[in-house]
Amino acid sequence: MDYHEAAAPKPTVGLLSLRKAENMSDWRKLTAIGLVVGLTQLSLADLAMPQEAATPSNPTLTKQQVDQLGVGARVKVQLADGKKLGGSIAAIEEGAFLLASGRENSPRRVAYDQVAQLRLAKLTYRASGQVDPAEAKRVVAGLGVGKHIMVKTAAGQEFHGNIQAIEPDQFIMLPDHQAAPVQIAYNDVRQLGPNLSTGAKIGIIAGAVGAGIVIALLIWLEHAD
Numbered sequence: 001m002d003y004h005e006a007a008a009p010k011p012t013v014g015l016l017s018l019r020k021a022e023n024m025s026d027w028r029k030l031t032a033i034g035l036v037v038g039l040t041q042l043s044l045a046d047l048a049m050p051q052e053a054a055t056p057s058n059p060t061l062t063k064q065q066v067d068q069l070g071v072g073a074r075v076k077v078q079l080a081d082g083k084k085l086g087g088s089i090a091a092i093e094e095g096a097f098l099l100a101s102g103r104e105n106s107p108r109r110v111a112y113d114q115v116a117q118l119r120l121a122k123l124t125y126r127a128s129g130q131v132d133p134a135e136a137k138r139v140v141a142g143l144g145v146g147k148h149i150m151v152k153t154a155a156g157q158e159f160h161g162n163i164q165a166i167e168p169d170q171f172i173m174l175p176d177h178q179a180a181p182v183q184i185a186y187n188d189v190r191q192l193g194p195n196l197s198t199g200a201k202i203g204i205i206a207g208a209v210g211a212g213i214v215i216a217l218l219i220w221l222e223h224a225d
Contacts, residue, residue: 055080055116057115057116057117057118059095059111059112059113059115060112062112062115062118063092063097063112065118065141066089066092066097066112066118067092068138068141068166069089069120069138069141069142070089070092070134070137070138071089071090071091071092072088072089072134073088073089073120073138073142074086074087074088074120074121074122075087075088075089075099075118075119075120075121076118076119076120076121077099077110077115077117077118078115078116078117078118079110079114079115079116080114080115080116081114085099085101085108085110086101086121087099087100087101087102087107087108088100088101090107091107093109095111095112095113096109096110096111096112097109097110097112098110119142120138120139120141120142122139123139123142123143123193123194124139124192124193124194125138125139125189125191125192125193126190126191126192127189127190127191131154131187131188131189131190133185133186133187133189134186136186136187136189136192137171137186139192139193140163140166140171140186140192141166143163143194144163144166145163145164145165145166146162146163147162147163147194148160148161148162148194148195149161149162149163149173149192149193149194149195150191150192150193150194150195151173151184151189151191151192152189152190152191152192153184153188153189153190154188154189154190155188159173159175159182159184160175160176160195161173161174161175161176161178162174164181169185169186170183170184170185170186171183171184171186172184
């Protein structure tokens with residue numbers, strides 16, 4: 001009488017389906033974990049990036065910029081050694097300016113030849129009640145010649161265009177699709193700020209679409225059979 005070894009039972013269809021589902025679930029989890037780890041590593045790399053020394057700007061141009069902004073302007077400063085400061089211009093001297101900060105008891109003296117970058121802390125202006133021409137002028141100076149901006153006047157006019165010149169009592173801008181520039185007095189400005197270019201708007205939309213795709217992928221991975 002022949003004896004044959006008993007054949008191993010074949011996995012049932014239900015068992016195969018279960019294993020397949022488990023493998024798919026594991027794959028989805030690994031994919032989601034990979035995305036999270038990748039984004040986390042990018043964030044940590046940005047945080048770990050050390051401050052690098054910057055090239056000092058032209059001291060004469062820096063003083064002109066400080067003079068334009070004036071005492072009281074809230075600014076952000078990057079020094080040539082990479083250190084960043086913030087505060088209000090308390091006084092303007094021949095070779096430096098004093099920067100007042102809530103973190104220090106007395107204003108800090110910042111030499112113009114040690115400044116790598118200086119900019120206005122807030123590059124938008126909106127009048128709340130009475131118009132503030134000094135603040136409007138600071139924002140125009142902070143944006144600078146050539147910047148594409150949006151302006152609303154006290155008369156209700158709205159302009160979009162580029163700053164052509166900055167003067168003591170007014171600025172000149174060239175509105176979009178117009179050949180002739182317009183002069184706008186600072187005491188006539190109700191709202192002012194940078195106007196996004198077409199390229200910048202496309203970049204923002206592309207970023208939003210990319211984020212939406214990642215979210216949709218994660219949702220699909222979570223609920224896919």
